[in-house]
Amino acid sequence: MDFIQLAISGLAQGCVYGLIALGFVLIYKATEGVNFAQGDFMMMGAFVTIWLTNAEYLGINFWLAVPIAILIMGILGYLLDMLIIRRMFGQPQIALVILTIALGFIIRFAAGAIWTHEPQLLETPFAGKEVRFLGFVLGFEEVAVIIVTLLLTLFLFLFFKKAKLGKAMQAASQNQLAAYYMGIPVKKIQSLVWALAGAVAAVAGILFASKGAVDPSTGLLGIKAFAAAVIGGFGSLPGALIGGLIIGIIEPFAAYALPAGYSQITPYLIMILVLIFRPAGLFSQMHSKKV
Template sequence: MEVLQLLVSGLANGCVYGLVALGFVLIYKATEAVNFAQGDFMMLGAFVTLGLVNPGYMGLPFWVALPLVFLIMGALGYLLDLVVLRAIFGQSQTAVIILTIALGFVIRFAAGAIWGHEPQSLHSPLALGEVRVGGVVLGLVDVAVIVVTILLTLLLWQFFARTRVGLAMQAASQNQMAAYYMGIPVRRVQGLVWALAGIVAAVAGILYASKGAIDPNAGFIGIKAFAAAVIGGFGSLPGALMGGLIVGVIEPFAARYLPPGWSQIAPYALLLAVLLFRPHGLFAQVRAKKV
């Protein structure tokens, strides 16, 4: 039964990693840019929710604040693309990477200046307590995180498969020039992808904050999420989620059954092995281009 407890805890953490990794992949597929501030967007989404919900701040009901959080984070993602990234259009990918790394530092500084650097807890209805199953204590928040992630994944799948905007995003990610000639407003679609990535990061932040205290350094979770995206396959949306689940499950089992310190090293050891033996990722969607 201990295995069940470790598995549920690992899957819950992996869901958060997977959602942040999903933001990496969404942006990369649409713009071929890597947003290294995605983890900090997750942290910012958690703090925006905390600022709207907690009694010491605005004290809004959680379910009333939720759409406001999504609106704020989606707008921030869209404005980042509109104001900042389009200003350096045509520059190298290195410039974009450096810009997003610097943006991460700015977000962490701003979060610390507004909400402080001490860990704080979000008043979340997802923190449902614990349940005992056959002598094993399972956190209901972990189960809630897994269920919410599954529902969000299904919602995103329906969005990309059945809506015009979702289909336009897929077309723009496959071939921007062809999408442009088909009448798809590629720039606007890219901005919507950044907005969607901001919303997904907000969901990940809320789930992360529901599991425990948060502080501005929580954004460093983006490093593990990036590893998860690479392990799963950087061009694959399902691969990003699966990579996050793999990383999340490895950590508690490594902490329990391997020598001290291996729980921190294990995800990156797996990343190294994947890069050596399957460089496109475990669930990569590699297609040959027709010319």
């Protein structure tokens, strides 16, 4: 009984990690850069939604607030790339790393200044409800998190498999120059990838905030999601999600079984083990370019 409860709540937490990791991988695949502010994007998505829907702020209907928040984060992602990231083109990788870390700080402090540093909860219509399933009592939020993550993953899978834009994104990431030659507007496509990463982060933030309080430093769990992305193999979308699930599931069990404090180490321990024994990650898409 305990076991199942722990596994479900771990799974739900893992979904959030997985979604943030998905954002890392999306941007990495499209631009070969790592966005270390992805966790802070998630936090910001959560706060934007709280701001839209909570009674003490705007108090818009939850179901209306969610798409608006996703849209806002998408637009922010797009603008970020268009106005700032694109200008880093041709600079060494480390410049983008530093830039996004700094960006994370800015988002964190801005969020603190706007919404205070107090932990806040997203008011959802399903708060506190329970689902009874085969004799188990599960939090509705946790079930919702898992279902939404599955749906979003399915959507992304179909998007990259079927949609013209999804294919163009893959093409631009696999061979930027050739994409140019084919008339694919690569710059715009990259901005759209950032928009997509922003939207995914917003979904992760909404899910996270619906099952626990957020404060501006919540974004730091992006580091854990980064570990998840590394475990999954940094170029693989399903890998990122599974990496997140692995970390999410192991964490509560580690907290249950190990002395206090040690459970925090487990995600990174797994990451180090993966890096030692399978350096390309669990689900790497290894390919060598023919010359």
